[in-house]
Amino acid sequence: GNSVTQMEGPVTLSEEAFLTINCTYTATGYPSLFWYVQYPGEGLQLLLKATKADDKGSNKGFEATYRKETTSFHLEKGSVQVSDSAVYFCALRYSGGGADGLTFGKGTHLIIQP
Amino acid sequence: DTEVTQTPKHLVMGMTNKKSLKCEQHMGHRAMYWYKQKAKKPPELMFVYSYEKLSINESVPSRFSPECPNSSLLNLHLHALQPEDSALYLCASSHQKGLAVNTGELFFGEGSRLTVL
Numbered sequence: 001g002n003s004v005t006q007m008e009g010p011v012t013l014s015e016e017a018f019l020t021i022n023c024t025y026t027a028t029g030y031p032s033l034f035w036y037v038q039y040p041g042e043g044l045q046l047l048l049k050a051t052k053a054d055d056k057g058s059n060k061g062f063e064a065t066y067r068k069e070t071t072s073f074h075l076e077k078g079s080v081q082v083s084d085s086a087v088y089f090c091a092l093r094y095s096g097g098g099a100d101g102l103t104f105g106k107g108t109h110l111i112i113q114p
Numbered sequence: 115d116t117e118v119t120q121t122p123k124h125l126v127m128g129m130t131n132k133k134s135l136k137c138e139q140h141m142g143h144r145a146m147y148w149y150k151q152k153a154k155k156p157p158e159l160m161f162v163y164s165y166e167k168l169s170i171n172e173s174v175p176s177r178f179s180p181e182c183p184n185s186s187l188l189n190l191h192l193h194a195l196q197p198e199d200s201a202l203y204l205c206a207s208s209h210q211k212g213l214a215v216n217t218g219e220l221f222f223g224e225g226s227r228l229t230v231l
Contacts, residue, residue, distance in 0.1 A: 032218035043120075043204055043224040044157070051218055089156055093211075093218050100170060100211060101147055102220055104156035 023090035137205030
C-alpha cells in the first residue's frame with residue numbers, strides 16, 4: 001500500500017537557520033505529493049505541492065522537489081522565522097482508481113526560537 | 115471562495131447525547147471527506163463521499179453516521195460516543211481524481227474540536 005515516512009520531531013532551530021524536513025514515500029504509480037502545515041488550534045493548510053517527477057513546489061520561502069528516483073519530497077527553507085513554528089505533514093494522493101484521500105506522514109513539530 | 119466551513123468549532127457532549135457536525139463548501143468539489151485527528155497525530159481518514167454517495171468507510175464505528183444531503187454539505191451525526199472519541203474532526207473537499215481541473219490537493223476546514231464527557 002501507500003505510505004509516507006517523515007522525520008519526527010520536535011525539530012528545534014534558531015531564527016534564520018536553514019531548515020530541511022525529510023520525507024520519503026512508497027506508492028504505486030505516480031502520486032501527487034504535498035506538504036501541509038498545521039498551526040496550533042487550526043486546521044491543515046496546503047503549503048506546497050508537486051504533481052509529477054522533477055516538479056518543484058514553492059510557497060512562502062519553502063521549497064520541495066518531487067524526486068522519483070529517490071522517492072523523496074524533502075521540505076527546505078533557507079531562513080526560518082518564529083512564525084514558521086507549526087506541525088508539518090508530508091502527504092501523497094494516489095492518482096489511480098479506488099482508494100482516495102491523502103496518506104499522511106506522522107508529522108514534524110517545528111519549533112523556531114528567537 | 116476557497117473555504118471549507120465547519121460548525122461548530124467546539125462541542126462538548128455527554129455519552130448519551132446526539133449531536134451533529136456540519137461542513138460546507140462552495141468550490142464545486144464533488145469529493146468530500148471526514149478525518150479524525152488526535153493530539154500530536156496525523157489525520158486519519160474516516161469517510162469519503164463521491165458525488166454525494168458514500169464511497170469509502172474506513173471501518174468507522176456506527177456511532178458515527180455521515181450524511182451528504184447535497185453537493186455542498188457534509189454532516190457527521192454523533193450518537194452514544196465514548197470519551198476516546200474526543201478529537202479534532204476535520205472536513206475536506208477536492209475535485210474528483212481524473213478530472214482535468216483536479217490539481218490534486220484537498221482543502222481542509224478549521225475543524226470541530228469534540229470533547230466527550
